[in-house]
Each structure stands twice: as C-alpha cells, then as structure tokens.
Amino acid sequence: MPELPEVETVRRGLQPVMEGQRIARVETRRGDLRFPFQSDFAARLDGHVVTGLGRRAKYLLADLDSGDVLVMHLGMSGSFRVALPEGETTPGDFHYPRSENRTHDHVVFHMASGAVIAFNDPRRFGFMKIVARAAIDNEPMLKGLGPEPLGNAFDAAMLAQACAGKATSLKAALLDQRVVAGLGNIYVCEALFRAHLSPKRQAATLADRKGGPTDRARHLVGSIHDVLNAAIKAGGSSLRDHRQTDGELGYFQHSFQVYDQEGAPCKTPKCKGVVRRFTQNGRSTFWCPACQK
DNA sequence: CCGCGGGCCTGAGAGC
C-alpha cells in the first residue's frame, strides 16, 4: 500500500501516542512478518521510551532511550491502529468497532499511558527490525536511499544528474529508491501526468548535454512536490488497506488523475485523450498518451 | 547497467 504520503500520515498519527511515551510491553503474535523477528525484539522494546518518531522514505524510525532504533516498514498492506484508553476501559484492554477485522494484528504495543497500538499486515510484506543508532548509517535497507523528495537535497539539478547516465525510462528511474526515496507506483504515475511527461521517455532527457537540469526536470520536481503535499494533506490514498491510525480512510484516491482510471477521459483541460494502462517493469502504468510527451 | 520473471503473502473482485 503505502508510499511516502501514507507513511507520513501514519507517522503523524502515531506521534502523539508514541513520542515521549514509554512502551510497557510489546506483543508479537506470530514469529515473523517478512522476516522472523529478532530473538531479542521484545526485550529491546519493553520498558523503553520512544524519544522520537521519524520517517526516512517509506520507513518509520522510532528512536528509543536505549540507543536503539526501531525500523518499521509497512510493505504493501501494513497499517497501524491506535486505541486510546477510555472511561471504563482498564489499561491494557482495548476495543475496536465490531466491523473491524483484527485477525492480522501481528504486533501490539501496550504503552504505559494505556494507549494500545496495533500493527496489522495481512500480506506480511512489512517488517520491524531493531538497529543500534550508532550502526544506522550502515543499515543496508537505508544505506542506498536517495534524497527525500520533499527535502532540500531534492531539486532539478540533483534529479537531472542522477538520471543523466541512465539508460532507462522516466517511470523506472522515479521508482528507483536510489534516485529519489519514497515514491511508488501511484505517485510516480500521478507526478508524470501532472508534468505532462511520458512514463516511456528516457530518464536521461531530464539532463542537458552538460548534465544540468532541463525545464522538464524543473517541472517534474514541482509536480512531485505538489502531488506529495496534496496527498499528505488528504491523509494518503486508501485503495484497499491504507487507514489513518484512527481508522479513518485517506481520501487522495478521489484526486487521482490517471492511477486506476483506465478508460476515463483525460483531465487535462482541452485534451481529448483517454487514460491508458500498460505494464512497465512488471507494474501497471497509467497515463494519457495524448498529453504526456 | 538494464529489463524481465519469479517469489514473498493474503484478499478482493471478475468471470464462469
């Protein structure tokens, strides 16, 4: 499910119940997610205070007062649900609406405050791993990541340079987390549409002969900023699994221009095109062949 | 370096 806007939405939802709060006890309800849990997983969390909750690309990073960092990834179907303690609820008890299927709650954090935070992941492509803060720069999962698309290091010059030597499509380049970290299939399709750039275009055409940025690179960076900021504002996109931490749906899916819109008329003013879908690098690409060049 | 196919998992939806 989750790309940067969904992960950021989750981070913002977890922040008030995690940051500065003590973990009383962690339950792992099965032995593995994508990988087996480390044998000392719960022991390194129980009783510790979360000093900060950050995000790098699609990873959530919970800093602990022990010097460890809990690295979490939502995979395709991961979500968090927060249940706050209420009047007659005794600490540790929590109740969700009956309609909710909690059968895939694989990790449950019981906070000292009484808040209960459940990680649900039907497909189990997500994972949690504890890494010593001192070793985080050597963590393979984080090491090769490119810049944050909403950070200062990501601009047209940087993007052009990263793409200059590439013999691949724009779509593939933007999905490559080493080029820019946090975009996935939805937001790449949407950003390319907004920039009127074809997903098939060679990535290297973002650069001029000297490797500097072209106008299309500048336009694309602006489109990426716009679509990500709008999606974060909307609480992400809920297609199947994504929920905000209070159970509410995100609503950016209602703003999709091309993703999942095969056959719909193009939304570019005056464009007579139709949204098409094809498979690129094993994933569905949605685009308007008439106005994305 | 690149694209491709396959794998990891479960569940939803379509078609029969």
Add this chain to the structure above:
DNA sequence: TGCTCTCAGGCCCGCG
C-alpha cells in the same frame, strides 16, 4: 454458492 484466475501502495534475487 463456489471455483479459478488476475491483480494489488514494495522490494529482492537471479538470469540473460
């Protein structure tokens, strides 16, 4: 009703 097939917000590996 139920079966079978395809597809899904990610990411990794090996092959040619």
